Amino acid sequence: xxxxxxxxxxxxxxxxxxxxxxxxxxxxxxxxxxxxxxxxxxxxxxxxxxxxxxxxxxxxxxxxxxxxxxxxxxxxxxxxxxxxxxxxxxxxxxxxxxxxxxxxxxxxxxxxxxxxxxxxxxxxxxxxxxxxxxxxxxxxxxxxxxxxxxxxxxxxxxxxxxxxxxxxxxxxxxxxxxxxxxxxxxxxxxxxxxxxxxxxxxxxxxxxxxxxxxxxxxxxxxxxxxxxxxxxxxxxxxxxxxxxxxxxxxxxxxxxxxxxxxxxxxxxxxxxxxxxxxxxxxxxxxxxxxxxxxxxxxxxxxxxxxxxxxxxxxxxxxxxxxxxxxxxxxxxxxxxxxxxxxxxxxxxxxxxxxxxxxxxxxxxxxxxxxxxxxxxxxxxxxxxxxxxxxxxxxxxxxxxxxxxxxxxxxx
Numbered sequence: 001x002x003x004x005x006x007x008x009x010x011x012x013x014x015x016x017x018x019x020x021x022x023x024x025x026x027x028x029x030x031x032x033x034x035x036x037x038x039x040x041x042x043x044x045x046x047x048x049x050x051x052x053x054x055x056x057x058x059x060x061x062x063x064x065x066x067x068x069x070x071x072x073x074x075x076x077x078x079x080x081x082x083x084x085x086x087x088x089x090x091x092x093x094x095x096x097x098x099x100x101x102x103x104x105x106x107x108x109x110x111x112x113x114x115x116x117x118x119x120x121x122x123x124x125x126x127x128x129x130x131x132x133x134x135x136x137x138x139x140x141x142x143x144x145x146x147x148x149x150x151x152x153x154x155x156x157x158x159x160x161x162x163x164x165x166x167x168x169x170x171x172x173x174x175x176x177x178x179x180x181x182x183x184x185x186x187x188x189x190x191x192x193x194x195x196x197x198x199x200x201x202x203x204x205x206x207x208x209x210x211x212x213x214x215x216x217x218x219x220x221x222x223x224x225x226x227x228x229x230x231x232x233x234x235x236x237x238x239x240x241x242x243x244x245x246x247x248x249x250x251x252x253x254x255x256x257x258x259x260x261x262x263x264x265x266x267x268x269x270x271x272x273x274x275x276x277x278x279x280x281x282x283x284x285x286x287x288x289x290x291x292x293x294x295x296x297x298x299x300x301x302x303x304x305x306x307x308x309x310x311x312x313x314x315x316x317x318x319x320x321x322x323x324x325x326x327x328x329x330x331x332x333x334x335x336x337x338x339x340x341x342x343x344x345x346x347x348x349x350x351x352x353x354x355x356x357x358x359x360x361x362x363x364x365x366x367x368x369x370x371x372x373x374x375x376x377x378x379x380x381x382x383x384x385x386x387x388x389x390x391x392x393x394x395x396x397x398x399x400x401x402x403x404x405x406x407x408x409x410x411x
Contacts, residue, residue, distance in 0.1 A: 001035055001130065002033065002034050002035070002172045003034065003035050003036075003037060003130075003166075003169045003170075003171040003172060004029045004032075004034035004035070004036050004037070004171060004172055004173055004175065005036075005037045005038075005039065005162050005165055005166040005169070005171045005173070005174045005175065006025060006026065006029065006036060006037070006038050006039070006162075006175045006177065007038075007039040007040075007041075007140065007158055007159060007161070007162035007174070007175065007176050007177060008022050008038065008039070008040055008041070008086075008177045008236060009041045009158070009177065009178060009179070009236075010041040010042050010043055010044050010045055010048075010051060010078075010082075011044060011045065011179055011236075012177055012178075012179075012236040013040050013041070013043055013082050013085065013086055014043050014044040014048065016089070018236065018237075019085075019086060019089050021236050021237050022038075022086065022177070022236060023089060023090060023093055023095070024239070025175075025177065025234075025236070025239075026038060026090065026095065026135055027093075027095070028239070030095070030134050030135070034172065035130045035134060035135075035136075036134065036135045036136070037126065037135075037136050037138060037162075037165055037166075037169065037171070038086065038135060038136070038137045038138070039137075039138055039139075039140045039158055039161050039162040039165065040079060040082040040083050040086055040137060040138075040139065040140055040158070041078075041079060041082065041140050041141065041158040042055075042077075042078025042079050042081070042082055042141075043078060043081060043082050043085070050077070050078050050081050050082075051078060052075050052078050052141075055074050055075060055077060055078055056071070056074065056075065058074070059071075059074065067113070068113035068114045069113045069149060071113065071114055072113045072114055072116075072142075072149075072150055072151050072152045073150055075114075075141075075142075075152050076101070076102075076139070076141075076142045076150050076152060079102075079139035079140055079141055079142060079158070080099075080101060080139055082139070083099040083100070083101075083137045083138065083139050084099050086099075086137050087099040087137045090135055090137070095134060095135055096132070096133045096134045096135065097133055097134065097135040097136065097137055098129055098133050098135075098136055098137070099137045099138075099139075100125065100126070100129070100136060100137070100138045100139070101138070101139050101142065101144075101150075102138060102139050102140075102141070102142035102143040102144065102161065103142070103143055103144025103148075103150065104125060104138075105123075105125060105126055105136070105138040105139075105165065106120075106121050106122035106123050106124065106125055106126065106168070107120075107121055107142070107143030107144065107161070107164070107165075108120040108121070108122065108143060108144065108145070108146060109143035109144065109145060109151045109153060110145070110151075111145045111147070111149060111151065112151075113149075113151055113152075114151075114152055114154070115152075115153070115154045116143060116145075116151035116152065116153050116154075117153070118143060118153060118160070118164050121164050121165060121167075121168040122168075123165065123168045123169050126138075126165070126169065127169075138161070138165065139161075140157055140158025140159075140161040140162065141153060141157035141158045141161060142157070142161075155217075156217030156218075156219065156220070157217075159176060159216055159217035159219070159220035160217055160219050160220045160223065162174055162176065162220060163219075163220035163221070163223035163224045163227075163229075163231075164223055166223075166224065166227070166229050167223055167224070167226070167227035167229060170227075170229075171229055172229075172230075173229065173230050173231070173232060174220075174224055174229055174230070174231045174232070175231070175232045175233075175234055175242075176215075176216050176220070176231065176232070176233045176234070177234050177235070177236040178215055178216075178233060178234070178235065178236065179235070179236070179237075180196070180215065180235060181196045181234075181235045181238060181240060181242060182196035182197060182198075182215075182233050182234065182235070182240075182242035182243035183196065183197050183200055183205060183208070183213070183215050183216075183233050183242075183243040183245075183264070184196055184197070184213075184215075184264065185197060185263070185264045185265065185397060185402040185403070186264060186265045186266075186393055186397050186402065187213070187266075187267065187393070190267070190389070190390055190393050190394070191265070191393055191394055191397050191403075193397065193398075193402075193403030194397070194402075194403070195402070195403065196242070196243060197243050197263065197264070198243065198244065199243065199244045199245075199246065200243060200244075200245055200263055200264075201245070201246065201247065201248065201347055202221055202222075202224065202225035202245055202246070202247060203225075203347060203378060204263045204264070204345055204346065204347055204378065205218075205221050205233075205245050206218045206221045206222060206225075207266075207343070207345045207378060207379045208263070208264050208266045208343075208345050209221065209266075211266035211267070211268060211341070211343035211345065211379070211381070212266040212267050212268040212341070212343070213264065213266045215233055216231075216233055216245075221245065224245070225247075228247065230244060230245065230246050231244075231245040231246075232244055232245070233245065260346070260348050260401075261346050261348045261349045261352060261355060261400055262344050262345065262346035262348065262349065262396075262400040262402060263345055263346040263347065263348070264345055264346070264402065265342065265343070265344055265345070265393050265396045265397050265400075265402065266342075266343045266345060267340055267341065267342045267343065267389060267392075267393055268340065268341045269339075269340040269341075269386050269389060270315065270316045270317075270338075270340075270386070271301075271313045271314070271315065271316060271339040271340060271341055271383070271386075272313060272314055272315070272316045272318075272319040272322075272335060272336065272337050272338075272339060273302075273311065273312075273313050273335070273336040273339050273371060273372065273383060274311070274312055274313070274314060274322060274326070274333050274334070274335060274336075275309060275310075275311045275333065275334035275335075275336075276289055276309060276310050276311075276326060276331050276333050276334075277308065277309050277331075277332075277334075278307070278308050278309055278310070279330075286305060286310050288329065289310055289326070289329075289331075290303075290310075290312075292325050292326070292329060293312075293314075293322065293325070296321060296322075296325055298314055298318050298321065298322055298325075299314070299315070300312040300313070300314055301313045301314070301341075302341065302372060302374060302381065302383060304372060304374070311372060313339065313341070313372075313383065316337060316338070319335065319337060323335065336371060338385060338386040338387070339371065339383055339384065339385060339386055340383070340384055340385070340386045340388075340389040340392075341381060341382070341383055341384075342381070342382050342383075342384060342389070342392050342393055342396065343379055343380070343381045343382075344359060344379065344380045344381075344396055344400070345378060345379045346378060346379075346400075347378050349377075349378065349380070350377045350378060351377075355380065356373075356375065356380060358399055358400075359380055359382065359396060359399075361399075362395045362396055362398070362399040363382065363384070363392055363395060363396070365395070366388075366391050366392070366395045367388075367391075368384055368385075368388045368391060368392045368395070369384065369385060369388070370382050370383070370384060371383040371384060371385070
């Protein structure tokens with residue numbers, strides 16, 4: 001028995017018209033002799049009535065009186081509604097199907113309500129249901145503890161659900177359906193020449209996702225990578241194959257794509273840069289800054305440490321909180337608000353000289369000031385002013401030839 005896992009987001013299952021597209025993809029899988037596990041998100045997005053954030057508004061979140069356990073009971077309702085609605089439509093189309101909650105599908109989680117971790121997946125119930133059904137629709141984003149409590153596993157949880165069930169069933173493939181045609185070279189709302197990629201590596205899409213590309217959750221990619229299960233990111237509204245995510249681009253496509261240094265440009269905005277000058281060169285002063293941030297629940301990023309200072313970034317919403325903490329420690333932090341992080345990601349850049357020079361030159365030519373930079377073997381990051389974001393992303397997209405025209409021979 002070969003299994004295909006298909007995950008559909010909230011907008012894909014929101015309306016009867018959209019669900020016809022979903023059913024067509026499911027039928028296509030059945031016609032290819034697969035048994036199908038379908039993972040669904042809650043219907044639509046806020047303010048749609050059954051979206052997760054809309055359900056939270058019912059208890060005036062975040063100013064509520066419930067425990068996180070009760071919030072999980074509330075948030076789990078959206079996916080349950082989606083699963084029952086889609087199963088009803090499938091049966092109307094004479095497709096044998098059944099709806100299961102995450103717990104019924106075998107997801108055992110920790111009891112960290114609203115941010116539970118998947119501890120085990122027991123696929124026996126799904127395997128049993130496949131004896132009498134072609135399609136099993138399961139709720140994304142949720143599971144259950146050994147004591148029978150309903151839990152949710154955090155944002156991006158439906159992608160993670162799809163990857164985890166795919167790994168446990170040793171699925172042939174995991175398909176993530178979205179509003180776009182696949183993984184793009186950049187956000188098409190920022191770069192008009194952004195195009196869909198035919199193939200990317202697990203590492204590349206993880207880096208793109210962590211740096212702001214929101215097509216698929218990085219934890220889901222990590223699970224698929226560990227299980228060595230191919231993943232496709234596709235459009236709900238097209239039968240095009242989308243983007244293949246796999247171990248090696250050259251092995252899968254049978255071509256040498258080494259000339260392509262970069263795969264894509266990702267970005268994150270609404271960031272604040274903090275610079276703290278050390279009182280002396282004692283190492284405990286540096287560690288005390290990061291310890292204070294951690295104890296306050298402030299996640300830090302883009303860290304540069306020198307003997308005389310530490311520089312790092314935080315989400316802009318936590319700026320005032322961080323300033324208060326640092327001033328209480330007798331520091332006078334330098335604050336640069338309204339920053340953005342731009343990341344150039346590509347496996348092809350590893351070991352190639354001149355890539356950083358190319359990035360700096362492209363930004364300098366456009367008058368973009370670089371506030372901070374860092375790199376790894378597949379990613380180079382730069383911190384810039386938010387006002388320069390669109391110019392910077394387009395400049396890097398152009399200088400590395402990622403646009404549609406370049407990739408159709410007009411070099």
